[in-house]
Amino acid sequence: MSQKPQSEQELHAYRDGELSPWRRFWVGRRVARDPRARRELASLDTLGALLREQAEGARAPDLWSSIQARLPYAERPAPLHEAFRPPTPRAPAWAGAALASAVVALVVATGVLSGDAPVVASVRWLDAKGKPVMVLRDDRKATIIWVIQKPKQATEVLRDAMA
C-alpha cells in the first residue's frame, strides 16, 4: 500500500523532471516495463493539458477601463528627461599635455602672475573731510576724483590761506 503513493509521487516527479539522474533512470526503467505505470503517466499528461486549457480560458476580466472612468482626473506630471550629456571628447594624452604646457608658457610670458600686470585701482583710501566725493574714473589711463565743494566767500579763502 505504501508503494503506490510513493510510485505516484515518483511518477509526478519524473514527469516534472524533478528527479535525480540516477532515480530518473530507475523510474524510467520501471515505466518502460510496467504498462500500468505508463497508463498512469499518460493520464497525468492528459490532466496537465486540461488544466492548462482551463487556465488559459479563465482569464481575469479587464476592469481597468471601468475603474479609470471613476478615478478623479489629475494631470500626469511630465517625465523628467535626463539632462543632456554631450559625449566626452576623447583626445590623446599628448594633446592635453601640450595644451597644459602652452597655458603655462603663456602665463609666464605675459607675467600675469608675476606682478607685471597693470594696476587698475589706484585709490587706497580717501578722506574728503565730510564733503561729497566721487571717483569719476579709475582705470588704466587715469584716476579722476572730484570733491563737491560750494564756492567760498573771499574772506573764507583768505582765512584758509592764512591758516
Add this chain to the structure above:
Amino acid sequence: MRWRSAALALLLGAAFAAAAQPLVEPGPPVGIGKPGKPRLDFAVTVLHASPSPGGIDPAARRFDRLLRSSLRYESLRVVKAKQRHVKLNEIERVSLPTGADFRFRPIDAGDRGVLVAIDWRNTARGDFRLPRGKPLILGGQPYEDGQLVVILEAE
C-alpha cells in the same frame, strides 16, 4: 603611458618658458634711480576748469581728453606746471592759486608704481598708487568762476 605624457608636458613647458623669458624685461622700479638713493620724479599740473568760454589751453589738451567725458566745462587752462624730485618719505608742497597747499609724500615705490600720500588742504587727503603714465586727477576746489584741478604724475 602616463609617465611619458607627464615627461612630455614638462619638456614642452620648459621649452615654452625658455622661449618666453626674453619677452619679460625686468626693468628698474618706477621712478627709482640708484638703489641706495631713491629719488622719485613727479609732475604736478594745476588746471582751471571754467564754465566760461575760453577754449582749451594747448598744454592742457592731454588732460582735456581724459576729463571731457566726465566733467562739463567750457575752458581749460594750465595755471601751473611743476617738476619735482622727491625722496621717499619726503614731503613736497605746491602752492595753489587759492592760497592752499597741495602736499604729497611718496611712501613706497615698486614695480607697480609709487604709493603717495596726498593732502590737499581743505579738500581731501588719501593714499594713492600711481603707476607710471597714469595720472591722478583731483578736482573740485572752487576757484574764480570755476574749479581747480590738480594732476599728479609719477615719471
